[in-house]
Amino acid sequence: MATKTATQNEARQAAQAYLDSRLTNDSATKSEKPFTVPEINIASSFSSSLDDRKAIAAQIHEACTSSGFFHLTGHGISEDTRQKILALASRFFKTLPREKKEALHVRHSNYFRGWEPADYTYVNPGDWSAEDAPQETKEGFNWGYEAGMDPAGGDGQYRELDGADVNGNVWPSEEDVPGFYETISEYYSQVLHLARHLFRLFALSLDLEETYFDEMMTHPGGIARLLFYPASGDPQPLDPKLQDKEIGLGAHSDYECFTILLCSSASGLEILSPDDTWVAAPAVEGSFIINVADFLMRWTNGVYKSTIHRVVNRTRNERYSVPFFFSINYDQMVQTLPSCVTPDNPSRYPPVRAGEYILERLRATAKDA
Template identity: 35%
Template sequence: MPKDLAARLDDRLRAKRESFDKIPVVDIAPLLDGSNKQRVAKEIRWALMNTGFMYVKNHGIPQDFVDSVFEVSRRFFDLPTWQKMALHIGKSDVALRGYIEPFGENTDPGKTKDLKECFDIGPECSTVEGPFFGPNQWPSSLPEFRELTYGYHQRMVDLAKKLLKGIALSLDLTESYFESLTRNPISIQRLLHYPPQSGYIGEDIIGIGAHTDYGNLTVLAQDDVGGLQVMNRDRIWVEGMPIYGTFIINIGDLIQRLTNDVYLANMHRVVNTSGRERYSIPFFIDADFNASIEPLPSCVTNSNPARYRPVTCGQHKFGRFAVSYTHLSKA
C-alpha cells in the first residue's frame, strides 16, 4: 500500500487485537442436529452474558452460496449512482426497502457520519402494510440479484429461528419460547459496502458509528477485509476479525431487555483502514411488530430488579430508525 494511502487512526478508534476466544467460536451443529442442544446452549449463555457476540460454525449454509451473494452485492454497488438512487429507500415510505447512499443513514448521529452504502430487503409484500412491511425494490439490470438475495433472506430467517431456540434453551426456557413472538417477524436483509479510508481518520467519519442493534438477533457474513470492532466490558475495542466459514452472531436491544441486562447487546462499529473495499451481509431478525417485550421473571431478582417497562418490538425499532432517515420525519 502506498504510504500516502496509509490510514492514521485517532487513538479513540484503535482496536486491540485479542485472541479469538475473546469473541468465542460456537459449533452449533449439535444444536441443529439435536445431538447435544444443552452443550451449545451453555456456550451461547457464556458468550451472550460476556460479549454479546459469538462466531458460529457448522451452521449449514453452504459457503459457495454465501460467496455468490457477496459477488452479486459487489456488482450492485458497482452500478452507476443514478441506477442505485432510482431504488432509494425514501421511495418505499415506511417499509424501508431499497438503497441508502453514503451518509444517508447515521447510526451515531451526534458524533459520526457513516461512510457506507446499503441495500435493504425484507419479507415480500404486494403493498405497503406498515413500518418494515412492503414491496421490495429490485435492480432491473441484475436479473439474478433478486433470486440470490431473497433466497439468502429466507435461509437466514430459518437459521435465525434455530439460533433463537438455542438462546431460549440458554435461558432455561422451552426451545419453542420465541415461536409465539416471531410468527411474522420484522426482518431485514442488508447488503453493505464500506469504501476504504486513508489519511487521518477521526470519529467524525468512519464506516459505521458505534451502536447497538435494535432487535433480537443479527447474523453477519463478513468478507476477508476486517474492520468490525466490538467493545468489551472494560470499554476496550476488540477486533472481530473474519473467520472463514463462520457467521458472527450478536444480540440486540430486545434480547437485552428480555433478559433484564443478563445478556449484553454490545456496542460495535466499523472502521475500514484496509485500503480495500469492504463488503458485509448482515441479517436482522426481530419479533412481530406488536409483540410485547419485557423482562423475563427468571431474570428479575432482588439484586437485579426489573430495569425495563414493556415495549412493543415495532414501536422500539421504528423509533430507532426514525432518527436515521429524513423521509421518516413526517411519517
C-alpha cells in the same frame, strides 16, 4: 410524522443513554480476563438430543453475558450461498447507475427499505448534533421479511413495523440487476431458518422452554442489508481521540434481538470491550458473527449484553457485509422475560410492541427524522 408515544420516547432515550454511557466511559469495567470473541460450533445442536442442544445453549449464555459476540460455525449454510450474496452486493453497488439507485432511495419508504447513501443516516443518532462527527462512508440496500422468502411459508399475518397490513420492500428491476431478487431470496430463506433455530437455543440458554419463542416467529421481523465500504485512502492507525476520518459505520449497538453477520475477507469490524478498548474482531473462516442486539438486552432485563461496535475500513480493499437483524413478529407486545426478573433485578423496562420499538430506532438515524 405521528406524535410519538411515551413508550416510543422511552425506547429511543434508553437506547441513546446506553450508547452514550459506553462511549463516555461511564459504564466501563475492568476485566481480569482478556476480551475474546468465542467460536461456537452448533453442528451438534441439530441432533435429536436435548442434552446436545443444552450444551450449545450453555456456550451461548456464556458469550451473551460476557462479550455479547460470538463466531458461529457448523451452521449448515453453504459457502456457495454465502459468496453469491457478497458477489451480488458488489454488482449492485458498482453497476447500478446513480439515477436508478435514487429511485430506490430510503427517503421514499416509511420503513427505511431500499438504497441508502452514506450521507442520509448516522447509525449513532447523537452524531447528527456532533460538529466533529465524521461522515460515514458506507452505502447500503435494505429489505425485510416476505412470506415468499420464508422456508416455512409464513402464516399470512405479517405486519410492518407500524402495524400496517402491507409489505414495504422495494426492489431493482430484473433488467437492471439480473438475478437480484432470486439471490436475495435464496440467502434470506436459509438465514431465516438458521435464525429460528438459534432462537430456540437462546430460549434454552435463558432457562425457558425450547419452544418459548416459536409462536412469536411465525411472521418475524428480519431486516437485512447489503453494505459496501469503500477502500480506505489512508490505512494508517487512527488517533482514537479523533475517531476516524474514514469511518465506515459509526459506533452503535444493533436494534433487534440478535444479528447474523456475513462479511467479506476485508477486516473492519471493531468491538468495544468492557474495559473501553476497541478490539478488532478476528476472522474465522466460514463463520457468521452473531451479536446480541438492544431489543434482546431489554427483553432479558440487561442479563444479555448488547455490545457497542463500529466498522473502520483501514485497508486498501473494499469491504462488503450482509447483516441480518432478527426480531420477532412486529405486532408482538413484549415485556421482560420471566426468567430474567429476580428480587435483585426487577423489571426495568415497560412493555413495548416489537415493531414500534425498531421503527423508532430507525427514525432516529435518518437525516429528516
